[in-house]
Amino acid sequence: MAFSLSxxxxxxxxxxxxxxxxxxxxxxxxxxxxxxxHTGNATDTATALSxxxxxxxAYITALTPxxxxxxxxxxxxMQTDELRRKTSRRDELVSRQGKVGPERLVERxxxxxxxxxxxxxxxxxxxxxxxxxxTLTI
Numbered sequence: 609m610a611f612s613l614s615x616x617x618x619x620x621x622x623x624x625x626x627x628x629x630x631x632x633x634x635x636x637x638x639x640x641x642x643x644x645x646h647t648g649n650a651t652d653t654a655t656a657l658s659x660x661x662x663x664x665x666a667y668i669t670a671l672t673p674x675x676x677x678x679x680x681x682x683x684x685x686m687q688t689d690e691l692r693r694k695t696s697r698r699d700e701l702v703s704r705q706g707k708v709g710p711e712r713l714v715e716r717x718x719x720x721x722x723x724x725x726x727x728x729x730x731x732x733x734x735x736x737x738x739x740x741x742x743t744l745t746i
Contacts, residue, residue: 611733613740622741626734633730636723643720647713654713657701664698 616622671691678684705711 609729609732611736613736616737616740617744618746619741619744622737622744625737626741629730629733629737633727633734636726636730640720640723640727643716643723647716647720650708650713650716653708654710657704657709661698661701661705664694664701668694668698 616625675687675691678687
């Protein structure tokens with residue numbers, strides 16, 4: 609990107625810009641590290657949630673016809689309770705997906721992808737201002 613470096617007519621102005629950009633670079637670098645950490649956690653959580661949800665769906669699908677075919681009695685009551693617990697767990701996981709599931713993971717990955725270009729732009733500006741500063745006499 610072309611910056612208006614020609615308007616920086618003194619070394620003091622260059623120094624002020626360098627302080628600002630270095631501070632921003634520190635923030636970008638911290639956010640990048642923090643984002644990597646959170647994305648790693650989100651990956652683990654989303655993967656576990658998706659796996660458990662897939663297993664529950666398969667279990668519920670398989671158990672539902674079995675429960676309806678069982679004769680009334682203790683065995684049917686136990687299987688009905690088990691099906692109810694699994695269905696409740698499935699519903700809980702479905703409701704959590706927006707917070708910790710694959711959707712949230714992709715959002716975090718997107719946020720993470722935006723950070724490296726900011727670091728590159730900041731580093732480029734630092735190099736340009738430093739080079740411009742070297743050309744100034746005051």
